[in-house]
Structure formats: C-alpha cells, structure tokens
Amino acid sequence: VKRDIPAAEALAQILAQTPVLGLETASLGDLLGRVLGEDVRSTRVLPPADNSAMDGYAVCAADCASASDRAPVSLPIAFEVPAGRIDVPRLARGQAARILTGAALPPGADSVVRQEDTERDGERIAIRVAPELGENVRRAGEDVQRGELVLEAGVRIGPAQIGVLASLGRTVVAVHQRPRVAVLSGGDELVEPDGDVAGGRIVSSNSWSIAAQCRELGAEPVYLGIARDTPDDIERRLRAGLAADVIVSSAGVSVGDRDFVRGVLEKLGCRLHFWGVRIKPGFPLAFGRVGDDARGPLVFGLPGNPVSALMTFEQFVRPALLRMQGARRLHRPLVRARVAETMRKKPGRMHLVRVTLERDGDAVVARSTGNQSSGVLTSMIRAQGILIFPAEASEIAAGASAAVQVLDGDFLAAQTPGF
Numbered sequence: 001v002k003r004d005i006p007a008a009e010a011l012a013q014i015l016a017q018t019p020v021l022g023l024e025t026a027s028l029g030d031l032l033g034r035v036l037g038e039d040v041r042s043t044r045v046l047p048p049a050d051n052s053a054m055d056g057y058a059v060c061a062a063d064c065a066s067a068s069d070r071a072p073v074s075l076p077i078a079f080e081v082p083a084g085r086i087d088v089p090r091l092a093r094g095q096a097a098r099i100l101t102g103a104a105l106p107p108g109a110d111s112v113v114r115q116e117d118t119e120r121d122g123e124r125i126a127i128r129v130a131p132e133l134g135e136n137v138r139r140a141g142e143d144v145q146r147g148e149l150v151l152e153a154g155v156r157i158g159p160a161q162i163g164v165l166a167s168l169g170r171t172v173v174a175v176h177q178r179p180r181v182a183v184l185s186g187g188d189e190l191v192e193p194d195g196d197v198a199g200g201r202i203v204s205s206n207s208w209s210i211a212a213q214c215r216e217l218g219a220e221p222v223y224l225g226i227a228r229d230t231p232d233d234i235e236r237r238l239r240a241g242l243a244a245d246v247i248v249s250s251a252g253v254s255v256g257d258r259d260f261v262r263g264v265l266e267k268l269g270c271r272l273h274f275w276g277v278r279i280k281p282g283f284p285l286a287f288g289r290v291g292d293d294a295r296g297p298l299v300f301g302l303p304g305n306p307v308s309a310l311m312t313f314e315q316f317v318r319p320a321l322l323r324m325q326g327a328r329r330l331h332r333p334l335v336r337a338r339v340a341e342t343m344r345k346k347p348g349r350m351h352l353v354r355v356t357l358e359r360d361g362d363a364v365v366a367r368s369t370g371n372q373s374s375g376v377l378t379s380m381i382r383a384q385g386i387l388i389f390p391a392e393a394s395e396i397a398a399g400a401s402a403a404v405q406v407l408d409g410d411f412l413a414a415q416t417p418g419f
C-alpha cells in the first residue's frame with residue numbers, strides 16, 4: 001500500500017484500474033445523458049428529397065427572371081403540393097405550382113417564390129420578385145449524406161443527438177452500461193435523516209449526497225445502509241456490495257481505534273493501492289480493488305467528513321465513473337480565475353478551496369466561500385468552483401490567477417438573453 005501520495009498520482013492509479021463497462025442497447029426515450037457506444041452512420045439522406053423552405057410557389061427561375069414590382073410575371077397555377085404529397089407531378093416550363101413548407105419540390109421546378117412576393121389572381125399567380133436559382137429550396141442531403149458518420153462513440157447524448165437519431169430512424173442504439181455503485185456509510189453516531197438525533201447523533205448525510213453524485217453522472221447507487229462500528233456489521237454490508245462495479249464507503253478508513261473498514265476490505269480480498277492523499281480536505285482517502293483478476297469492484301474509502309466525502313468523490317470517483325461509461329471527457333471545465341483576496345497555507349498538501357465565482361468583464365474572479373473547515377457542509381452549497389492551491393505553494397496573492405474547476409456554470413448566467 002502506498003502512503004501519502006500526491007493527488008495526480010492517486011488519480012492516475014485509479015484511472016489505470018478503471019475499466020470501460022460493456023455495452024447494452026437503449027431506446028430513444030431512455031438515451032438522455034447516456035454515453036453512445038457505437039459510431040452512428042446514416043443509412044438515410046436528410047432531407048430525403050428537395051423540398052420547400054417556404055409557403056409559396058414552385059417555379060422555374062428562368063421563367064420569372066424579369067419579375068419586378070412594376071412588371072410582375074403572371075404564371076398559371078398547374079397544381080398544389082401540400083406537405084406529405086408523394087405523387088408530385090412534373091412542372092412544365094411557364095407554369096407555377098402552389099407549394100407549402102416541407103413539401104417535395106416538383107421535378108422541373110428549381111426555385112420557390114415566397115407567398116409574400118406574389119399576388120393571387122384566380123387560377124394565376126403574379127410574381128413580383130425574381131427568385132435566385134434554388135432560392136427557398138432545401139436540397140436533398142444538405143443535412144446528412146448516406147453513409148456519413150453522424151455521431152461518434154463516446155459522446156454524451158443530449159436532446160440534439162436524440163433528435164438526429166430519431167431522424168435517422170435509429171430507435172435503438174448501443175450505449176455503455178451504467179456503473180452500479182454500492183454506497184456504505186459507517187459510524188455508531190449515525191442515523192437516517194428521519195431518525196432521532198437526541199444526544200448529538202449525526203444524520204448520515206453522506207449516504208444521500210454520494211447517491212446524488214452518482215445519479216448526476218448516470219451511475220446507479222445501491223444503498224448498503226449505515227454500518228455499526230463493528231467489523232462484523234461492516235463485513236456483512238460490504239459483502240452485499242461485492243456484485244457492484246464500484247464500492248464507495250465513507251468514514252472508518254482513518255487511523256481511529258474504531259476505523260475497521262480498511263481491515264474488513266482486506267479480509268474481503270480487496271487489495272489496497274494507496275491510503276492517504278496529500279490534499280486538504282480529504283487526506284484519509286483509500287483506493288483498492290477486490291480480486292486479483294482485475295474484475296472485482298473498485299473500492300473507494302472516502303473520509304467521513306461530509307465536505308471531504310463530497311470533495312474526494314468529485315476529484316477521484318467522478319472521473320472513474322465517467323470513464324466506466326466510456327465518456328471521453330472526465331474532468332470539469334477548468335478556468336483561470338483572478339483571486340480576490342490573498343490565500344495562504346503551509347506547503348505540503350494541495351488545498352481544494354471552495355470558491356464563489358463572478359464575472360468581471362471577460363475575467364473570472366474567485367473568492368473563498370469562507371470557513372474552509374471540512375465540517376462546514378454549507379460551504380459546498382455556496383461553492384461554484386474548486387480552486388487548486390498547489391501542494392508546494394504557500395501563498396496566492398490577491399490579483400494573481402489560479403486554476404479553478406467550475407462546478408456550477410450558473411455564475412455565467414446573464415441578466416439578459418443576449419439578443
């Protein structure tokens with residue numbers, strides 16, 4: 001077991017052990033937020049045929065090249081093409097066809113004159129504006145060609161991707177499996193949120209925040225409950241998690257007399273890779289894997305402190321859960337921000353400073369949320385970013401810049417829509 005390693009080494013070890021999960025199929029309605037597991041090529045042409053972008057009249061541009069307000073060109077209306085008509089006849093030279101938006105362009109026509117640029121006169125139409133060749137026509141294939149690579153494996157599926165898949169008739173696609181995450185809390189002082197807190201008992205908030213962090217990423221939490229501080233109860237509950245892809249346990253991995261989690265994990269065949277990461281908050285983080293065949297669940301022993309638990313999940317569990325789902329991007333947006341007030345610390349550990357973010361013109365300004373004690377859970381509510389205060393640094397002067405992971409892009413939300 002390695003001890004007291006730097007954050008970057010810890011993350012590298014974790015990712016080296018993290019498998020990409022296999023594929024399953026999912027249908028259109030269930031794709032939001034999943035990671036695509038296949039390259040999607042189009043078997044269709046989109047749009048499937050030349051069609052009209054306007055309500056108006058399909059014509060041959062050469063027939064109305066001289067049209068103007070003062071000298072409109074009058075053409076007979078040969079037929080109508082509502083959207084959805086499939087047996088569209090050929091348009092002869094010197095004629096116009098009434099056409100509606102999305103309707104197939106008749107063969108023989110090459111342009112559409114907007115209704116607003118015409119005057120109806122019984123069975124004839126007077127055209128007041130000469131169309132450019134191809135005006136108001138959406139060409140077959142201008143969106144997607146047959147055989148074109150439209151979506152690549154590894155993209156996270158959002159509303160636009162779902163719309164494109166629907167257009168291509170792909171009702172079912174391959175996606176990466178969701179990691180199943182067994183979540184264990186431990187401590188004799190802990191109760192569930194509706195429990196009796198008399199005598200200073202503590203609500204197991206980690207159970208809920210960690211489950212939520214999993215869900216936010218598309219992983220499925222499986223709650224193992226609160227283990228009492230006895231090796232037997234911890235073992236019994238951890239065994240139930242052995243079938244999961246990941247086990248996340250909070251508390252009990254430190255050096256206290258009743259911190260049995262590490263010992264039990266080893267008994268269950270978990271090989272610990274490291275214990276202790278040079279960060280604050282979050283030092284007592286342990287990572288290992290069950291089984292020698294690189295198939296057992298990854299095991300994260302997070303610190304019990306609610307802030308430390310959220311923070312170490314954010315830094316170390318989150319990228320692993322994303323990798324498992326086949327995602328290409330594992331990290332939060334990173335910005336350089338100007339530090340509002342001087343920050344100081346002792347060299348040795350990297351500090352993960354909870355900061356609020358605000359815009360100042362084109363710059364981003366970061367300000368500490370205040371008390372950085374790992375017991376102050378509300379600091380995580382206010383945190384819009386996590387400022388990286390490097391291990392060996394002892395000061396970041398006011399006005400200097402630092403790297404900040406953006407947790408919440410809402411600080412960019414504007415007062416106006418920008419139009």
Ligand code: AMP
Nearest residue numbers: 185202203204205206207251252304305
């Ligand atoms: P431990 O690692 O057991 O020494 O716990 C460190 C601190 O975190 C203690 O103050 C615990 O009460 C607190 N703690 C441990 N587990 C949880 C949890 N599931 N939810 C909230 N606080 C916890």
Ligand code: MG
Nearest residue numbers: 186187251252
């Ligand atoms: Mg404890």
